[in-house]
Amino acid sequence: MTIDILLADDEELVRAGLRVVLEAQGDLRVVGEATDGAEAIALARRLHPQVVLMDVRMPGLDGLAATRELVRDAAAPGGYAPKILVVTTFEIDDYVYQALRAGADGFLLKRTRPSEIAQAVRLVAAGESLLFPAQIRRLAAAQGNAAARGTMARAALTERETEVLRLVARGLTNGEIAEQLFLGVQTVKTHVSSVLAKLGARDRTQAVILAYESGFVTPTE
The missing domain is CATH 1.10.10.10 (Winged helix-like DNA-binding domain superfamily/Winged helix DNA-binding domain)
Structure with a gap:
């Protein structure tokens, strides 16, 4: 089964890199790209990806606010919400923790190895959880x-x-x-x-x- 993915990051180079990494896998497909939280919400509602890779810090509506909005969608009658993987530069980041509390399903560091990114997408799409590092647990x-x-x-x-x-x-x-x-x-x-x-x-x-x-x-x- 192919897993559809939406990329949300204001940096074009990051989106391009993630697309290359993900689409090198036979079971992963990028169906859309967003440059900010508002666009991520609109595309998620229209494209219904199974997983969103959401940058936390974006101009305008950030990834934290976008995550909260998509989680609210799921609570509505007949609502739909994708699994959300927050993408960040720093693992000790209150934004990351707040996103997890708001309903994100896990997070990835931008320096994560390609094979681990692909596996993380598969895990959250299957309803599994990711192991948080010690900093987040503390x-x-x-x-x-x-x-x-x-x-x-x-x-x-x-x-x-x-x-x-x-x-x-x-x-x-x-x-x-x-x-x-x-x-x-x-x-x-x-x-x-x-x-x-x-x-x-x-x-x-x-x-x-x-x-x-x-x-x-x-x-x-």
């Missing part, structure tokens, strides 16, 4: 708040769901979790879906952010 933990702790307490996760969430927070895929817990992949998917429903999380990334913010998972785990 930042999430430092943002801990009572609301996050309350959400986690009310979720009343089962023992197995707790194990699954901890492994999701470490960036393991469903297959890797299944192997570690000696479960079937479909069983893991069922547990993940239950965790997301109990937490009221849009996806795995949002569950991971909540897990760190609530202190349920610590950056050393």
